[in-house]
Amino acid sequence: MARPYKNNYLPSFDGIRSQVLGHPKLEGVIDNEVREYLAGMQDECFASVRFSRPHHSPYIQPRGGYATFDRQQKLTKALSEAGADFLPLTIDSYTRHNDYDRAQLLLEKSLGDGKDYLNGYPLVNHGFEITRLLFTDLNKPVSLRHGTPDARVLVEMAIASGITEIEGGGISYCLPYSMNYPLDRALLNWQYIDRLAAQYSTPERPIHREFFGPLTGTMVPPAMMIAVSIIELLLAAEQGVCSATVAFSQTGSFFQDVATANVFRKFSAKYLQELGFTDMKVYLAYHHWMGAFPPDRRKADYLIACASLTAKIIGADKVITKTRDEAWGIPSIQANVEAIQETNYVMSKFISTSSLNSPNIERESQLIAREARSIIDAVLDMPGNNFWYSVNRAVHMGIIDIPFAPNLANRNRLLTVRDGNLAIRIKSAGSVPLDDTAIEEERALLQQYPSSFISTADQMLGDINVML
């Protein structure tokens, strides 16, 4: 069985790295210089250090990226002053798809016209020297937010820029983000990134990794979010990563969120322990609603407030915010600032002293745990010698199946709907190996809380647009 094990490092990492560093965009990125730069940064700039310190409320992290340096700098300062604990650097879509030429063209046009033609910061084209200036003196950790199947050049540039938290993974940044990119190569690229993060880490100040649990953000059942994140966590652990965050997004059902958080915590610890990765520290992040956002800004505010409250109740270590402008495109600086303030207000006014429980939450937790365990164990029990390759095969076989993921490798046989309580239910498992009792339980819950839709197609559309 291809179980992950300690120190199962990516073969030929040094050789591959010398090739990656040979990329013309990485000219000037020198390992020793980057290490010195990281060593000179304050402890506060390291996500891993921040997470390890006691915190009674989730850290707040907005999203945000603009094409030009000047605008990005204004955004970064504004977010920091508004109270963001973690600062974002969101990358544009062309860079995410390694099309640095087009990113350069549109960066120049943005500079010329004084208008943004990119939906994020083209870090690879800006380079690390100027990007370091974005964060100097702010003394806050910076998180790289992107969606890149081959992020090797980008992450080299990010760490050289002083970014200490890298989001993504071979599954979560390939299947939901790219139609064509081959999954096997994405998994190998992310092994490189995990190994790179481990190599730049010191025992006191590791480079932190975060896995993108929300996936497509649309009707993904909690068990699949958990299974994918735990698998990415194990893949990273193999490469020597020792500080990481698992994450999920608001499902639309409050008690399902609470149950998901419970299982996430339990399973992260369980699988790391069982497989011998005892030195890994794991935290939990919660994303504000990632699906179709209401265009009505008042409704958007309500949704953000509810999500912030949930983040607080589940005891998340970090909450990643959305803005009231979400339905309308790239949010303004002001909208982002207000989202931080709103999130901060809700979380500071609500003091949660004990964990929440109820028969419904308990029942949901047991169901999610049973399903997530079935998926993870099916991957762990696959024959072969390499865990990453088992993961690749598991996707192609439909064991891992992400609703609405556009990638060609994704089977798209898993069908989910919402029950009358807005919890996400698995209507048809496709090839996802769920046991009969789990399927029966899903059906029973669907019957117990029936939805008002008559046809499945109408129901799917209604479920996607549930928050509008």
Added chain:
Amino acid sequence: MKAYIDIGSTILKFALINNQGSILSQAFYERSYEEKITTQLDRVLAEHRKKSQIDAIRICSSANGGLRVGVLGLTNTFSISIVANLALSAGANVVVRDVFNELKIGPPIELDVLIVTGGIDCSNMKQLGNKVKTLNLANYQFQSLIYAGNKYLFESFKSIFPNSKAVDNPMGTDLSLSSEKLIDVLRLSYIEDLVDRKGIEELHKISEVPIWPTPGVVNLAFEAAFSSSLGAIYPTPFLVIDIGGATTDVHFGLECLSETTALRPGTFRNSNRHVFAELGVFASKASTEIALKSHERFFDLLEVIYQENASNKYAEFTEYEMDKDFLFVACFFLALDALYFNRNEMVPNLNFSKISSIVITGGASQSANIVWLQTVIDMFLSENSKRSIRIIFDTNYDMWTYGLEKVSPI
């Protein structure tokens, strides 16, 4: 030690491989058509056995131009693309892609294998069923007939063409590639095809692996390179280009496909092969010259290669034949041009800014001019990204040896 052998139409390539998979020595022999291939091979092996112990032998073959495959579609878009793509990846030579009952003039096309395809696996396909009943294969003369279409119609197909065999429908239940079984069947057909040719069957007995076509071996190496130490030698993503006498082969990954390509991404594998059948330095020399001379950037190409001597070369090449060194450049240029610009919907359109390196393998890796090829690449890149694609010559035939190493015994 192992002996790796590539039997070509004109050259027999021999390599001695140590237990770590590295080449210790290589030798090239002109194919002697006055004796059986087995006789020549025995002689070559005896010569090497005097110096080294050979424990095992692996053979591939690029002789006879590969398996001649025709693809006939009952429907006219996705199935043909998918099947042709699988056939190319198997190392076959796709000589014709036709649509159902097209009117043809002239003698039947000679093929080793005819593949009939079309439709997804849906049970209610009345129109497709009618096409099967009225299918006319008189345009083709073939050794073997494979049905790779809607699975519910195979019985009907078989009743009309009793000697046909079926493989899983490559399209399955949607319009994307879902089964690669056809590749295995074609590789097997290649072996049978070779065995049937006089004198070849003996080779089969001495090779510890099935004899695959050489392009299929290279494609296998390309596919596996990303997860092996080759990934550390060639910056990924990379293309592999083999400029040969008759054809120019390009092996490319799905991740380099441009979003503007006319071909549906779902019709591709992760690792694909495209063949420019009209580009080559010997058998296809004339068609290469014609294509280049009529190209709008012919003089631009001469200028970047020959600089101040471009006018003289222009005069020379318009009157006389091009030399081999320049023909490598011509094939390379025309292949890149076709891949870069979306001119022909049968050619995949690649996004060059996503490519990190181009590996030149085969004969060109031994004799083409690396500086010239690098200059050609720069013609397709913006000022900003010049030199961002590296040319690497596979001078040790790593792609070939690695591919042969990866072929599994039956």
